[in-house]
Amino acid sequence: MARGPAKNAPPIDRQRVLDVLASEPGATKRDIAKLLGIKGSDRIILKRILKELEGEGVLTGSRRRGYNRPGMIPEVAxxxxxxxxxxxxxLARPMKWEGEETPPRILxxxxxAIGLGERVLARLKSVDDGFEAKVIKRLGASVHKVLGVLKISGSHIRIQPIDRKSKSEFNVDKRDLNGAEDNDLVIAEPLSGRTSGFPRARVVETIGSMDAPKAVSLIAIHAHGIPTDFPKEVIxxxxxxxxxDPRGRTDLRAIPLLTIDPEDARDHDDAVWAAxxxxxxxxxxxxxxxxxxxxxxxxxxxxxxxxxxYKRGNSVYFPDxxxxxxxxxxxxxxxxxxxGVDRPCMAVRMVFDANGRKRHHEFLRGTMRSAARLTYAQAQRAFDGHPDADMSATVKKALADVWGAYLVLLKEREHRDPLELDLPERRIKIGEDGKIASIAFKERLESMKLIEEFMVLANVAAAETLEKxxxxxxxxxxxPPSKEKLFGFSDYLRTIGMTFAKGQVMKPGVFNRILGNAKEGPHELVMNDVVLRTQSQAIYDNVNLGHFGLNLAKYAHFTSPIRRYADLIVHRALIRGLKLGDGALSDKEAMRLHEIAEHISMTERRAMAAERDSTDRYVAAFMEDRVGATFSARVTGVTRFGLFVRLADTGAEGLLPVRALGTEFFQHDERRHALIGDxxxxxxSLGDILTVRLxxxxxxxxxxxxxxxEANEAPRVKRRGAPIRPRSKRRR
Incomplete structure (x- = not known):
């Protein structure tokens, strides 16, 4: 407490107690006694006064947790x-608010990056128009908010939650619509009680109409708390x-640097050249x-x-x-x-020998002018000897030299032997009506691998320089993969007749040999999934732990500062370490690198989850008019409650529940990744090809x-030995 006990304090009374709580909300009985200078028998009087005020509803709380006037906010809440x-x-509101008036504005x-509905423990400070709150600790998502779609049919008003884990819809009274209309995406607050068998809720915010284009990604944005609109001062x-101004920078404008990106790229933050x-x-x-x-x-x-x-951490990409x-x-x-436009750049010049080994490198801050904006397909046609008719001789020569350098770099890459996973990537095209026009697998071009290799080597050079x-x-x-994941991987390989020594020194090449052995066999596609699941998740850290997948001792993201905050930090570090001018990493940032790394690792995971959810919803909408159709599907996951399957033509994934497999009990064999009838x-089993009906x-x-x-209803594969008995008699 800020004040000490008063000298020659007047006798204790109700008003003095209320005056203390007005200036020190949340004060405990001991705090009040100290502030009023109460000692001895006066403590009994204080106890009686507090009890009376609490009984009359003038105060809320307890002697240990602290007291407040109804409608007041404690210092920490x-x-x-x-x-x-x-x-x-x-903006926020107190989780506990007992006043009848509207809660004050809390900034x-x-x-x-904190999401809508998330709870925080914060220290509050009174300001002219309300309160400012400094976050002490994040407490996670609130259970008191529901994101869903409002459905109005006559007198029936319900909210359908967007979370597939939600077990029930919510009934809404007309007076609780808060201006929302049919098919609006809303945030609702559950209420006590039920009507017509459904829990009750009231709408607290309308986000937008589900009839509008881009509504699908809007769900993912709000469900994951991704910031969208930029504050006015940022704009x-x-x-x-x-x-x-190019003065003071290395002039690279005469060098025919090329940008090579996807056809639908929204920004171009990297360019390459070689000779x-x-x-x-x-x-x-x-x-x-x-x-x-x-x-x-x-x-x-x-x-x-x-x-x-920093708050955003990275750009987030949705189909629309x-x-x-x-x-x-x-x-x-x-x-x-x-x-053809002058642009400031950070660049790294690298020299490689005929075997692709780097001899030396140097960073510089310059001004460049892109000679051409190319797509991967355009670059690939040129590499294959069929350049576009309107391509200039300068660009053709630049592409030929870049290709020649790539062939040299491949020698060292093969020697390094990074993890080589073949994971087809879907491309979803959205029509003008906001719906999916087509779903197809992206073609994996050598031009893509070329750019990836150039970027990897630049990232390595950044880490090496900063350490130096x-x-x-x-x-x-x-x-590297954890022991637990390696044990599971080994168990699975044994079930398909492949061996794996768990005690060996793990390198990416070990997995590459297994993938190579499975190639063009029945387990080829699923083996890529299994190897991927065995890997750890890549993160950001201010401590170097190496990069297992790339088989590199040191690695830092340098090549995408437009869309990743991590790369911006590395740029600032290079400017600081090499004394390249303005915008250097500050001392304050250098002290916070661990905190920054944790934060941007979180925003990356958040973006991946939002992108995945958005894609799932678009695909489900695309498949909606194909209910009842049959498809060829591969089992990509096995759990005790069913099989996850992936369709061959679109890559759409869904659940084949265990109850759909038949009336017998199916035991989950974790080692074999299989469901086995008792x-x-x-x-x-994992990797099986099934004919399924949506x-x-x-x-x-x-x-x-x-x-x-129907084609799958006959018994498929019989295991050897006695049948596995169910652990319970409940049918699934």
Whole structure:
């Protein structure tokens, strides 16, 4: 407490107690006694007064937890995030509010990305228009909010939750609609009691109509608490940015650097160039240049742009939109390496010998001018000897040299032997009506692998340089698989007749040999999934733990600062360590690298989950009119409650519940990744090809449910030995 006991204090009474609580909300009985200078027998009087005030409803709380006047907020309280103000700042309300009036305005002071409905423990400070709250601890998502779609049919008003784990819909009274209309995406607050057998709820916020285009991704954005609108001061800062003066920078404009990106790329933050090394001592070697947008020049430590970029952590990509880390003025204009336009860049010049081994490298801060904006398909046609008719001789020559360098770099890559997974990636095209026009698997071109290899080598060079100049940085780390995952992997391989020594030194090449042995066999496709699940998750860390998948001792993200905050930090670190000018990593940032790494690892996971959920909902909507149709599907997961299957033509995934397999009990054999019938011995295993019938498609939740088609109803595979007995008599 801020004040000490009063000297020569007057006798204790009700008003003095209330005056103390007005200035010190949340004070305990001991605090009040200390502030009023109460000693001895007066403590008994204080106890009586507090009990009377509590009984009359004038006070709430207890002598240990502290007292408050109804409608007052304690100094430290649990708050729930309820929305954003026009500037994009987070707003909250107390989880416990006993006053009859509207809770005061509470502004959350934090740089963390906190989602709608999340709870925080915070310290509050009174200001002119309400309170400011500083987050002490995040407590996770509130159980008191539901995100769903409002459905009105006559007098029946219900909310269908978007979470597929939700067991029930909610009834809503007309007076609790809060202006929401039929088919609106809403946030609702559950109420006590039930009507017509359903729990009750009231609408607290309308997000938008589900009839509008891009509604599917809107669900994912709000469900995962992804910031969308930029605060006005961030937009103003971006709009005030100007093109960079090339003076004082290395002039790279005469070098025909090329951007090579997907056809639908929204920004271009990397460019490449290569040429045979003219050094006689490096015959057959190549000089390469990887130039990256100089975002650090525009987004400086502590600026409004910086705080918002940190909050977002990364851009989030959906089939129908992108939620960028930076405002469009930067991401799509000043920082985008547009063809024929001068742009500031951070670049690394690397020299390789004829076997692809790096001889040396150096970083510089320059000005570049892209010679061409190419797609992967355009570059591939040129590599294959069929360049576009309108392609200039300069670009053709640049592409030929880049290809020559790539062939040299492949020699060292093969020697390094990084993990080589073949995981087909879907491409979802959205029509003008906001619905899926087509789903297809992306073609894996060699031009994509070329760009990946150039970027990997640039990232390695960044980590090496920063370690050499002893500048702190954030690494991209990927630890080896855990022992538990390796044991499970070994058990599975034995069930399909393959061996795996668990005690061997684990390197990516071990998995590559297994993948190679499975190639063109019945287990080829599922083996890629199994190997992927055996791996650890890559994260960001300020401590170097190496990168297992790439088989690299040190690795840092440098090549995508427009869409990843991690790369921006590495750029700042390079500027600091090499003394390259403005925008360097600050001392404050250097001290917070562990915290920053944890935060951006979280935002990355959040983005991946949101992107996955959005894709699932789009696919479910696409499949909705195909309910009843049969498909060829592969078993990609086995659990005690059923099989996860993936369709061959679209890659759509869904659940084949165990109850759909028949009336007998099916035991889950974790070692074999199989469900085995207790009477017939019929086994359904990972990698099996089944003919399935689509039974249900739920676009709202993104769920697909399948049944077995008639072709699979006969027993399929019998295991050896006595049948496994069920652990319970309950049928599934």
């Amino acid at each position: 649990v708050l729930e995030i309820t929305g954003q103000d026009p500037d994009g700042e987070l 959350i002071l934090t740089e963390d 103003a800062e971006a709009e005030a940015a100007l093109p960079v 045979p090394d003219e050094d006689p001592s490096n015959k057959g070697g190549y000089v390469t240049l990887v130039a990256i947008a100089d975002v650090a020049h525009y987004v400086t430590p502590g600026s409004d742009l910086d705080r918002e970029a 939109r992108v939620v960028p880390m930076l405002p469009e003025k930067l991401s799509a204009d000043l920082c985008s390496l547009k063809e 100049v002893r500048t702190p940085l954030i690494y991209r780390v990927h630890e 009477r017939s011995g019929t086994a359904y 039974a249900e498609a739920a676009p709202l939740t993104g769920g697909l449910r399948f049944d077995l088609a």
